[in-house]
Amino acid sequence: xxxxxxxxxxxxxxxxxxxxxxxxxxxxxxxxxxxxxxxxxxxxxxxxxxxxxxxxxxxxxxxxxxxxxxxxxxxxxxxxxxxxxxxxxxxxxxxxxxxxxxxxxxxxxxxxxxxxxxxxxxxxxxxxxxxxxxxxxxxxxxxxxxxxxxxxxxxxxxxxxxxxxxxxxxxxxxxxxxxxxxxxxxxxxxxxxxxxxxxxxxxxxxxxxxxxxxxxxxxxxxxxxxxxxxxxxxxxxxxxxxxxxxxxxxxxxxxxxxxxxxxxxxxxxxxxxxxxxxxxxxxxxxxxxxxxxxxxxxxxxxxxxxxxxxxxxxxxxxxxxxxxxxxxxxxxxxxxxxxxxxxxxxxxxxxxxxxxxxxxxxxxxxxxxxxxxxxxxxxxxxxxxxxxxxxxxxxxxxxxxxxxxxxxxxxxxxxxxxxxxxxxxxxxxxxxxxxxxxxxxxxxxxxxxxxxxxxxxxxxxxxxxxxxxxxxxxxxxxxxxxxxxxxxxxxxxxxxxxxxxxxxxxxxxxxxxxxxxxxxxxxxxxxxxxxxxxxxxxxxxxxxxxxxxxx
Numbered sequence: 184x185x186x187x188x189x190x191x192x193x194x195x196x197x198x199x200x201x202x203x204x205x206x207x208x209x210x211x212x213x214x215x216x217x218x219x220x221x222x223x224x225x226x227x228x229x230x231x232x233x234x235x236x237x238x239x240x241x242x243x244x245x246x247x248x249x250x251x252x253x254x255x256x257x258x259x260x261x262x263x264x265x266x267x268x269x270x271x272x273x274x275x276x277x278x279x280x281x282x283x284x285x286x287x288x289x290x291x292x293x294x295x296x297x298x299x300x301x302x303x304x305x306x307x308x309x310x311x312x313x314x315x316x317x318x319x320x321x322x323x324x325x326x327x328x329x330x331x332x333x334x335x336x337x338x339x340x341x342x343x344x345x346x347x348x349x350x351x352x353x354x355x356x357x358x359x360x361x362x363x364x365x366x367x368x369x370x371x372x373x374x375x376x377x378x379x380x381x382x383x384x385x386x387x388x389x390x391x392x393x394x395x396x397x398x399x400x401x402x403x404x405x406x407x408x409x410x411x412x413x414x415x416x417x418x419x420x421x422x423x424x425x426x427x428x429x430x431x432x433x434x435x436x437x438x439x440x441x442x443x444x445x446x447x448x449x450x451x452x453x454x455x456x457x458x459x460x461x462x463x464x465x466x467x468x469x470x471x472x473x474x475x476x477x478x479x480x481x482x483x484x485x486x487x488x489x490x491x492x493x494x495x496x497x498x499x500x501x502x503x504x505x506x507x508x509x510x511x512x513x514x515x516x517x518x519x520x521x522x523x524x525x526x527x528x529x530x531x532x533x534x535x536x537x538x539x540x541x542x543x544x545x546x547x548x549x550x551x552x553x554x555x556x557x558x559x560x561x562x563x564x565x566x567x568x569x570x571x572x573x574x575x576x577x578x579x580x581x582x583x584x585x586x587x588x589x590x591x592x593x594x595x596x597x598x599x600x601x602x603x604x605x606x607x608x609x610x611x612x613x614x615x616x617x618x619x620x621x622x623x624x625x626x627x628x629x630x631x632x633x634x635x636x637x638x639x640x641x642x643x644x645x646x647x648x649x650x651x652x653x654x655x656x657x658x659x660x661x662x663x664x665x666x667x668x669x670x671x672x673x674x675x676x677x678x679x680x681x682x683x684x685x686x687x688x689x690x691x692x693x694x695x696x697x698x699x700x701x702x703x704x705x706x707x708x709x710x711x712x713x714x715x716x717x718x719x720x721x722x723x724x725x726x727x728x729x730x731x732x733x734x
Contacts, residue, residue, distance in 0.1 A: 205414035206379045207442040210484040212570075213416065213520060223379075224568040225327070225488060227261035227522035228254060228545060231530070232317065233333040233340070236285045236294075237270050237277070237310050239317045240527045243286075243297025244550040247305065247317065251324040254526065257545065257559060258566045262321055263382065263490055263522040265333035268354075270311060271363035271370075277311040285310060286531065293538070294531045315370070322377040329418065329522070330367055331382035331490070335360070339534050341386050341424065348389030350400045357400050360384070361407045372412035380416035381408045382447060382490060386424045394430050397422060402438060409440050418445045418488060421477065425449040425491070428477040445520075448477045449491040452506025459693050466509035467655035473513065481517055489514070493524035493543045496554040505698070507558075511565065511584035512658060512703045518569045523562065528554060561587035564603055567709065575708040578608035578620055582705045583674065584658075585698040590681055596625075596638045598681040600674060605711060611704065615649040616641075617660075629662040629683045632670050636681050654689055658701040661686055671700045 232239040335354035346353035371378040421428035494503035528546035533539040564587030581590040591601035608620035617627040625638040626647035653661040670683035688695035
């Protein structure tokens with residue numbers, strides 16, 4: 184059996200990582216009004232419950248409690264639980280059809296047998312009651328829930344012409360939609376303290392989409408939810424499959440209530456090719472595009488939630504793997520709230536395929552083990568918040584997005600990759616000297632290509648290497664050795680030591696991979712867990728050393 188590791192022991196006393204009720208917003212951050220306004224970072228996983236059967240996936244594979252325990256053990260503090268609109272608006276479907284009947288409707292007899300083994304008490308519940316049981320179980324395990332209206336007619340999402348895309352489509356009548364939102368929001372009002380958000384609609388799209396109707400109906404939906412459940416966050420997606428919020432630059436989204444609106448976006452590698460061109464260029468371009476289409480909201484002090492991102496968890500999809508490294512850099516740099524697609528290792532039925540495997544699933548086909556612990560460990564780096572809201576001196580840490588690790592001390596003068604909880608604090612001066620911010624007497628020195636970089640006593644800037652961010656990705660740190668060679672900070676993959684090598688992939692060459700040289704200087708107020716300092720030197724001692732040492 185795969186070991187599940189618990190990641191959500193956070194080091195920030197001013198960050199809430201489990202329950203947050205009632206949540207609100209403070210500038211671009213989500214905070215907990217019930218706990219002195221401390222920050223809440225959403226690190227969620229998507230749990231589909233919107234497909235043909237309208238039943239939360241996986242319950243024929245494992246007991247509900249066991250799945251909830253796995254979610255917690257993997258470090259997620261929240262579930263984005265999807266639901267089809269008809270679950271709330273069609274009583275003949277939601278209130279009178281049981282889980283057993285829904286499964287039998289699609290001839291899912293093996294799934295029925297699985298329910299009898301793992302979740303017999305849910306099998307004969309009406310669909311809406313079964314949905315509630317999932318929410319209540321997550322509450323018992325102190326997992327926050329965001330209810331996401333994913334689609335109207337139960338089934339796989341999405342396409343331009345599936346009748347579920349935009350207001351006025353066959354399955355998206357605005358009045359019915361608002362009725363469904365109100366019913367779902369009121370169902371959990373003052374009942375489930377773990378329901379912290381309502382996502383109004385997933386991936387608006389298709390030929391009918393337009394900005395005028397978006398403002399009209401999304402405002403009506405937001406007001407409807409808030410009117411019956413004022414405690415929850417109202418989460419609002421944009422256009423073009425939740426990728427475009429650029430129109431908010433010109434016209435704000437105005438509602439009658441305050442500090443409850445969060446915007447959401449989706450970002451996947453398969454929407455663009457990450458091959459065929461220089462990877463530095465691709466990552467730089469895609470990051471710039473994301474910031475232009477939606478990320479600008481953060482700079483305006485408006486919360487933004489990446490409610491879907493994901494990769495092929497089998498680990499052999501080169502396009503997805505490149506995307507993930509680029510995503511990790513931005514997620515760390517902006518300390519984003521996010522939700523991974525998906526928890527599901529398999530589906531009861533997906534587009535007529537019974538027992539369909541989900542390669543993007545963090546769990547395996549049987550929902551019993553982690554599909555890829557290496558990827559999950561990498562993502563765990565951004566489960567811990569980098570930024571809190573209490574008065575703590577911010578610092579810069581050097582984050583390596585391709586591993587989810589940071590630069591830490593190996594010895595007094597040597598460096599390696601390690602847990603970001605032990606990361607050194609760095610300062611990049613106006614003269615491009617990288618020095619330790621806390622000890623203030625050691626700077627980063629490059630020696631020869633292929634050799635380890637080292638910390639050196641910082642008597643004056645002439646003793647130190649000069650560093651600059653390089654390449655289209657703005658993630659390669661370049662310096663010049665004493666022999667005049669241009670080198671970039673890199674990682675020795677055998678032992679994770681920090682070295683310098685020739686700078687990779689500065690132009691052209693689509694087959695080149697620069698990711699080992701990607702480093703991001705990330706602002707952090709995270710409390711560091713570390714041993715006693717390697718070196719403590721007073722200003723007097725520093726002066727003495729400067730006079731007595733010939734370096």
